Amino acid sequence: AVVARAATRHQEWEISYQFKSPDCVRKLAVTINGETPGPTIRATQGDTVVVRVKNSLLTENVAIHWHGIRQRGTPWADGTEGVTQCPILPGDTFTYAFVVDRPGTYMYHAHYGMQRSAGLNGLIVVAAAPGGPDAEPFRYDGEHDVLLNDWWHKSTYEQAAGLASAPLVWVGEPQSLLINGRGRFVNCSAAGACDAAHPECATPVFAVVPGRTYRFRIASVTSLSALNFEIEGHEMTVVEADGHYVKPFVVKNLNIYSGETYSVLIKADQDPNRNYWLASNVVSREPGTPAGTAVLSYYGGRSSPRRSPPTAPPAGPAWNDTAYRFRQSVATVAHPAHVEPPPPRADRTILLLNTQNKIDAHIKWALNGVSFTLPHTPYLVAMKRPGLLDTFDQRPPPETYAHRGYDVYAVPPNPNATTSDGLYRLRFGSVVDVVLQNANMLAPNKSETHPWHLHGHDFWVLGYGIGRFDPAVHPASYNLRDPILKNTVAVHPYGWTALRFRADNPGVWAFHCHIESHFFMGMGIAFEEGVDRVAPLPPQIMGCGKTRGGH
Numbered sequence: 372a373v374v375a376r377a378a379t380r381h382q383e384w385e386i387s388y389q390f391k392s393p394d395c396v397r398k399l400a401v402t403i404n405g406e407t408p409g410p411t412i413r414a415t416q417g418d419t420v421v422v423r424v425k426n427s428l429l430t431e432n433v434a435i436h437w438h439g440i441r442q443r444g445t446p447w448a449d450g451t452e453g454v455t456q457c458p459i460l461p462g463d464t465f466t467y468a469f470v471v472d473r474p475g476t477y478m479y480h481a482h483y484g485m486q487r488s489a490g491l492n493g494l495i496v497v498a499a500a501p502g503g504p505d506a507e508p509f510r511y512d513g514e515h516d517v518l519l520n521d522w523w524h525k526s527t528y529e530q531a532a533g534l535a536s537a538p539l540v541w542v543g544e545p546q547s548l549l550i551n552g553r554g555r556f557v558n559c560s561a562a563g564a565c566d567a568a569h570p571e572c573a574t575p576v577f578a579v580v581p582g583r584t585y586r587f588r589i590a591s592v593t594s595l596s597a598l599n600f601e602i603e604g605h606e607m608t609v610v611e612a613d614g615h616y617v618k619p620f621v622v623k624n625l626n627i628y629s630g631e632t633y634s635v636l637i638k639a640d641q642d643p644n645r646n647y648w649l650a651s652n653v654v655s656r657e658p659g660t661p662a663g664t665a666v667l668s669y670y671g672g673r674s675s676p677r678r679s680p681p682t683a684p685p686a687g688p689a690w691n692d693t694a695y696r697f698r699q700s701v702a703t704v705a706h707p708a709h710v711e712p713p714p715p716r717a718d719r720t721i722l723l724l725n726t727q728n729k730i731d732a733h734i735k736w737a738l739n740g741v742s743f744t745l746p747h748t749p750y751l752v753a754m755k756r757p758g759l760l761d762t763f764d765q766r767p768p769p770e771t772y773a774h775r776g777y778d779v780y781a782v783p784p785n786p787n788a789t790t791s792d793g794l795y796r797l798r799f800g801s802v803v804d805v806v807l808q809n810a811n812m813l814a815p816n817k818s819e820t821h822p823w824h825l826h827g828h829d830f831w832v833l834g835y836g837i838g839r840f841d842p843a844v845h846p847a848s849y850n851l852r853d854p855i856l857k858n859t860v861a862v863h864p865y866g867w868t869a870l871r872f873r874a875d876n877p878g879v880w881a882f883h884c885h886i887e888s889h890f891f892m893g894m895g896i897a898f899e900e901g902v903d904r905v906a907p908l909p910p911q912i913m914g915c916g917k918t919r920g921g922h
C-alpha cells in the first residue's frame with residue numbers, strides 16, 4: 372500500500388464578538404474569523420493540525436477544546452481551561468498543535484465558562500489514511516456535514532449569572548435549533564432585531580444526485596438539548612460513532628446527544644421532483660422549541676432547491692420515550708471487522724452517583740456528593756511544576772456512594788453536597804471502569820439524560836441499565852465481545868452506564884456532563900495519569916494562578 376506522507380494543516384483564527392443572526396434574531400456571538408460555526412478542519416489521519424488562535428474578544432478569555440482528539444503526547448493542547456492550560460488572555464495569541472491519529476468525525480468548541488454556547492464551535496473531519504487498516508468498511512459517492520446546535524437569545528453571561536444565583540435562574544429551553552449554524556425563530560415578527568430575510572438564517576440546502584449514496588456526518592454541539600435527527604423519507608444506516616466504525620444498523624430517527632458524532636449512509640432513491648426535510652427535534656426534555664430544519668433537494672428534479680417541502684417538518688418521536696432511545700444506545704456496537712476487544716477485567720472501579728444538590732441556596736450537580744470546581748491553576752501545570760500542589764484539594768474524591776439501599780427513584784434523602792477541586796489519580800497503564808449512576812433530581816419524578824464526555828481517551832461502552840447498578844450482579848452482563856469505543860455516552864434517566872478505559876495517556880483529563888450548564892454547576896471530575904511522563908510543558912500554557920512569574 373502507498374503510504375501518504377503526513378501533512379501539516381495550518382489555520383489562523385481570530386476570535387471576536389460579532390453581530391450575528393443565526394436564527395434571524397441579531398445577537399452578539401463569539402466567532403472565528405467572523406463566522407459561527409467556525410471553519411471545518413479537514414485533515415487526513417496522521418496529519419498535524421496547527422491552529423494559531425488570536426483572542427480579540429477585548430474583555431474575555433478563551434480556550435478551545437478539540438473534542439474527540441486524544442492528544443497523545445500533547446496533553447497541553449487539549450484546550451481545557453483550568454485542567455490543561457491557562458485561558459488565552461484578550462490580545463494574546465496561542466498556538467495549538469496536535470496530531471489527528473484516527474479517522475472520523477469530531478468537533479471543536481470553547482472550553483471556558485459557558486463560551487461554547489456563545490457560538491465558538493465547528494467540525495473536524497479526519498479522512499482515513501488511504502489503503503490503511505482504518506479505511507472505511509463502507510462505500511459512498513458523496514458526503515455532507517451536519518452540525519447540530521441549540522441557541523438562546525440571552526447572552527451566555529446572563530445564563531451563567533442565573534445558574535450561579537440563589538435562587539437558581541435556569542437557562543430554560545432554547546429559542547431555536549440550528550443546523551450548520553442556521554435556524555428560524557418562530558416569533559420573528561414579535562421579536563426585536565429579527566429579520567426573516569437575513570441571509571445568515573437562510574435554510575441550509577443539501578443537494579444529492581438521484582441514485583447515489585451519501586455519507587452524512589452528524590455532530591451535536593448543543594448546550595442542553597438531546598436531539599432526534601431525521602431525513603424525511605430516507606432511512607439512515609448508522610456506520611460511525613465518535614470516530615469508530617459501527618456494526619451497521621438502520622434507523623428512521625437518530626438520537627444524538629451533545630458531544631456525540633455519527634455518520635449515516637443514505638441512498639438518494641426517492642421521488643426527485645420534490646424536496647424533503649432534514650429535521651432535528653428535542654427529545655428527553657419536554658420540548659419548548661420548534662424543529663430545526665434544512666432541505667434535501669435532488670439535482671435534476673423539478674423542485675427548486677430553495678422551495679420548502681410540501682409536508683410539515685417531521686415532529687420526531689415522543690420526547691419521553693426513553694425505552695426507544697435506550698435501544699439505540701444498546702444497538703451501537705463495533706463493526707465486526709473493527710472490533711478492538713477491551714481488557715477482560717478492570718484494576719479499579721469508580722461508581723459515580725449523579726445527583727442534583729443544594730449547597731447553601733445554590734443548585735448544583737454532584738458526583739458521590741462532591742460538586743466539581745475548576746482550580747485557578749491548571750492541574751497539568753500544578754502537577755508538573757514544583758511547589759504548586761497546594762493549588763488544589765489533595766484529598767481524592769470518593770470512589771463510590773452508599774449504594775445499598777439508595778433509591779434512585781426518590782428525591783435525594785439529603786440534598787446537601789460539598790465542593791472540591793480534588794482529582795482522581797490513576798495508576799499509569801491501569802484499566803479503569805467507571806459506572807455512571809443516574810438518579811432522581813431535587814423535584815419528584817424527574818431524571819434527565821446526561822451525555823458524559825471523556826477527554827484524552829476513547830472508552831469501551833460495556834453496558835447500560837435502568838435502575839440501580841448492582842456491582843455484584845450487573846458486570847456479568849457486560850458486552851466484552853464487541854463494545855463500541857466512544858468519547859461521549861448517554862446516561863439515561865434513572866439508568867446507569869458502564870465504561871472501561873486504559874489510563875495510558877500521560878496527562879490530566881476532564882470527564883464531565885457535556886450539558887454546558889451542568890458542567891458549570893459542578894457535574895464533572897478530572898483524572899490524572901502518568902503525569903511524570905509528560906514532556907516539558909510549553910510555557911505558553913501558563914500565566915494564571917500560581918503559574919505566574921515563571922516558576
Ligand SMILES: O=C1O[C@H]([C@@H](O)CO)C(O)=C1O
Binds near residue numbers: 541889
Ligand atoms: O440543572 C437543572 O436545573 C433545572 C431544574 O431542575 C431546576 O429549574 C433543570 O432542568 C436542570 O437540568
